[in-house]
Amino acid sequence: MTIQHIDVAYTAVATASNGRDGRVSSDDGNLDVVVNPPKAMGGSGAGTxxxxxxxxxxxxxxxxxxxxxxxxxxxxxxxxxxxxxxxxxxxxxxxxxxxxxxxxxxxxxxxxxxxxxxxxxxxxxxxxxxxxxxxxxxxxxx
CATH class of the missing domain: 3.30.300.20 (K homology (KH) domain)
Incomplete structure (x- = not known):
């Protein structure tokens, strides 16, 4: 498989802490959400x-x-x-x-x-x- 290079128009940046049971936020502050595993996977399902x-x-x-x-x-x-x-x-x-x-x-x-x-x-x-x-x-x- 060949990697296709693109003419970048925009780059989104997000950072996660504590993996699937933590928080994800974007560098611009527009996204800041709690993440939890869904109940079907043994999590609380309390967040996204x-x-x-x-x-x-x-x-x-x-x-x-x-x-x-x-x-x-x-x-x-x-x-x-x-x-x-x-x-x-x-x-x-x-x-x-x-x-x-x-x-x-x-x-x-x-x-x-x-x-x-x-x-x-x-x-x-x-x-x-x-x-x-x-x-x-x-x-x-x-």
Whole structure:
């Protein structure tokens, strides 16, 4: 696999303390959250968790990519939503891995157009490009 170099437009910086049972904050102060493992993984579930943060970032980024491809196609995606469901579990090698299910709801286009837009957005989205070949990402249209 070749590492692709990019023309950097922005760099986000966040710092974690105490891992999955601590706090995460951004350098600009806009993000400052308590993180705890979810109850399903033996935690208190009192704060957010890394999978929720990843799902939030992926869904927002994918929605932005959907907007880019919709403008190119002159498609109306008004009222659309993108949901990212991020799952964590043990891998066969004994570590942990992620899976993502992306579901887009695009009310103003037919199903075939919606599916095409979602597939195109998956090629544009930086999160999709970063995860491609590394984790399973399932795409669907609601």
């Amino acid at each position: 968790n890394p999978e929720q943060l990843f799902a939030a970032g992926y869904s927002a980024c994918f929605q932005g990519a959907l907007g880019v491809v919709a403008r190119r196609a002159k498609a109306d995606i008004t009222g659309s939503t993108v949901t990212a469901a991020v799952s964590i579990g043990k891998t066969e090698a004994g570590g942990f891995g992620l899976e993502v299910a992306i579901t887009a709801t695009i009310p103003n286009v037919d199903r075939a157009t919606a599916q095409s837009l979602v597939e195109q957005a998956h090629q544009v989205c930086p999160y999709s490009n970063a995860t491609r070949g590394n984790i399973e990402v399932a795409l669907s249209v609601a």
